[in-house]
Amino acid sequence: MDYSALLTTEQKKAILGERIAQFASEAYQHEINKKMAGDNQEVIDAANSSLAILDNAITIHQEELAKLGETI
Secondary structure, rough: OHHHHOOOOOHHHHHHHHHHHHHHHHHHHHHHHHHHOOOOHHHHHHHHHHHHHHHHHHHHHHHHHHOOOOOO
């Protein structure tokens, strides 16, 4: 089934925009966590791992949004 066919272009843009904002919010929090971690390498590594996942998610969502003629 093509789930994207069930949504309008405007609905897709709204969903993608909301998700990008949520991912960016989470990434911002992880950046703050890294600053607060001091020398705690475990916290820094966890934050870096989460940031890598979020970076990838944001990139994929931005690419989808670009296909719809929109950018963030």
